[in-house]
Every structure is written in C-alpha cells, then in structure tokens.
Amino acid sequence: NAGVTQTPKFRVLKTGQSMTLLCAQDMNHEYMYWYRQDPGMGLRLIHYSVGEGTTAKGEVPDGYNVSRLKKQNFLLGLESAAPSQTSVYFCASREVKRTSGKETQYFGPGTRLLVL
Amino acid sequence: SQKIEQNSEALNIQEGKTATLTCNYTNYSPAYLQWYRQDPGRGPVFLLLIRENEKEKRKERLKVTFDTTLKQSLFHITASQPADSATYLCALDMTGGFKTIFGAGTRLFVKA
Numbered sequence: 001n002a003g004v005t006q007t008p009k010f011r012v013l014k015t016g017q018s019m020t021l022l023c024a025q026d027m028n029h030e031y032m033y034w035y036r037q038d039p040g041m042g043l044r045l046i047h048y049s050v051g052e053g054t055t056a057k058g059e060v061p062d063g064y065n066v067s068r069l070k071k072q073n074f075l076l077g078l079e080s081a082a083p084s085q086t087s088v089y090f091c092a093s094r095e096v097k098r099t100s101g102k103e104t105q106y107f108g109p110g111t112r113l114l115v116l
Numbered sequence: 117s118q119k120i121e122q123n124s125e126a127l128n129i130q131e132g133k134t135a136t137l138t139c140n141y142t143n144y145s146p147a148y149l150q151w152y153r154q155d156p157g158r159g160p161v162f163l164l165l166i167r168e169n170e171k172e173k174r175k176e177r178l179k180v181t182f183d184t185t186l187k188q189s190l191f192h193i194t195a196s197q198p199a200d201s202a203t204y205l206c207a208l209d210m211t212g213g214f215k216t217i218f219g220a221g222t223r224l225f226v227k228a
Contacts, residue, residue, distance in 0.1 A: 004159075031214060040124065042205065042220035043160070050214055058215065090159050103209065104150065105216060107159030 002026055006091050006108035013081045013115045021076040021111050023091030031094040032074040033058075033105065034066060036087040043090065049074055081115045088112050118143040118217075122206060126223040135193040137222045139206030142187060144217070146208040149182055149189050154203045154221065163204075164191075196226045 004025045013019055023032065030051050035043040045058030049068040063085060065077045074093075078085060092105040121140045129135050139149070148167040152160035166173040166182045166189070173180045179192040193200050203221040 033215075035218075040220055042120075043218040045215055048214060056214075092159075103148065103165060104162040105160075107161070109159050110157070 004091055004093055004106050004108035006089075006111050008111060009109070010112045011114070013078075013113065015082060015115060017081050018077070018079050019081065019113075020078075021089055021091075021113075023074045023076070023093075023108055024072055025074075025091075025093040025106070026072060027093060027095075027106065028071070029093035029095050029106070030071070032068065033092045033094075034064070034074065034076045035090045035092065036060065036085075037090060037110075038087050046076065046089075078113075081113075083115045086113060086115045120144070120206065120208060120217060120219040122204075122219040123222045124220065126225055128225045128227065129196055131197060131226055131228050133196055135196045135200065135224055135226070137191040137204050137206075137224065139189040139191070139219055140187060141208060144187075144208050145210065147211040147213075148209050149180075150207045150209070150216070151178075151180060151189075151191050152205040152207060152218075154205060160205055160218075193224075196224075198226050198228050200224060201226050 007022045033048045034046040047066040049055045052071040055066045067075045089111045091108040094105045119142045150165045151163045154160040164180045166180045177194045181190045203223045205221040206219045208217045
C-alpha cells in the first residue's frame with residue numbers, strides 16, 4: 001500500500017513552459033485535492049475532485065488545470081508557468097463518508113517547483 | 117472575512133514540558149477540527165480530530181480541546197520530546213462540505 005504518491009519530486013521550469021504533476025492513490029478514495037504551500041500562508045486549495053470525471057475550483061485555481069480521468073489519478077497542469085507558481089505542491093485524498101475515522105486526508109510527499 | 121490563525125512565531129520548549137499550541141478561527145462554523153503534523157520536506161500527517169459537540173479528545177500524549185463559543189482549539193503535547201519538533205497545522209471542515217481549510221501552522225522546537 002503506497003498511499004499517495006506524487007511525481008516528480010522536484011522540477012525547475014522557465015517562465016512560459018508547461019508541465020503536468022501526477023498524483024496517484026491506491027486507497028480507492030473518491031475525493032482528491034491539489035494544494036500549494038507557501039511560507040507563512042499554509043495550504044491553499046487549487047482544485048479538487050469528488051469523483052472520477054469531476055473537478056472543481058478551489059481557492060487559487062488561476063493558472064492551473066486538472067483532470068481526473070481515472071479514480072486513482074489526479075493530474076495538475078500548468079500551461080504557462082510563472083514565477084508566482086514557485087511553490088511546494090501537495091496532493092491529498094480522502095474517503096467520501098464522514099463517519100468516524102473516515103474524515104482525514106492523506107497527503108503525498110509533495111513536489112517542489114521552481115519557476116525561473 | 118473568514119480566517120484561521122495559528123501562532124506564526126515558533127514555540128521553543130524544554131524536553132519534558134507540555135507544549136500548547138493555539139488555533140483561532142473567525143466566521144466559520146466547523147463541523148469538526150483536525151490537527152496535522154508536518155515535518156520538513158514532507159506532507160502533513162493526521163494526528164487528531166475533534167467534533168463540534170466534543171470538548172476534549174486525547175490520544176497518548178496528545179490532547180485537543182475545542183471551544184466553539186471562543187472559536188478556539190488548543191493542542192497539547194505532554195512530556196514533550198525532541199522528536200515532537202515539527203510544524204503543527206490545524207484544519208477546519210464544514211458540515212456537508214468537500215473542502216478542508218488549513219491554518220498556516222506553528223513550528224515547535226523541543227530542546228533536549
């Protein structure tokens with residue numbers, strides 16, 4: 001049971017380049033999330049998905065797109081990277097039911113992105 | 117506006133003492149509140165959850181209190197150890213919501 005995995009671990013981009021971050025979970029969770037974490041600002045939600053084929057905007061969606069073609073995968077795309085997107089990106093997943101023990105989110109190890 | 121506030125200043129304590137971290141929120145009515153631990157270079161890891169109708173929750177050396185009138189949660193680590201040094205995040209979930217709102221976290225240093 002790998003839990004939540006993210007690739008790549010680290011990436012350097014030039015302004016204007018594009019890339020895709022991959023998140024995979026093997027816990028059969030319905031909900032998946034993409035966050036960015038910046039110093040002093042905590043985790044901010046970019047996009048989320050409540051099931052295969054569905055996505056929704058979070059708090060800071062501009063400049064990002066997502067897709068959830070398979071239940072276990074959630075992809076985050078940057079079409080034209082900007083220095084303001086330099087951050088650490090975390091993926092997380094959660095079960096649907098808000099019963100005892102099912103509410104918590106499981107996080108991946110993060111992807112560090114530097115945009116020059 | 118809606119806010120979650122945690123002490124931005126790091127908390128330094130001596131080994132064996134009790135560490136107390138604070139989480140305050142405004143303009144939210146959370147169904148429950150969670151505490152996560154985050155080590156440098158790693159993703160957050162769940163520690164404890166407390167519901168709106170619970171006053172206190174314990175797990176080993178950890179204790180969480182939740183005061184919905186004060187809009188505050190306190191997170192205690194008793195008999196602290198250097199291995200407890202990390203950043204601790206509080207997080208709110210609303211009734212029927214899909215999203216969790218995270219605070220910025222408080223860094224804890226436990227000196228041997």
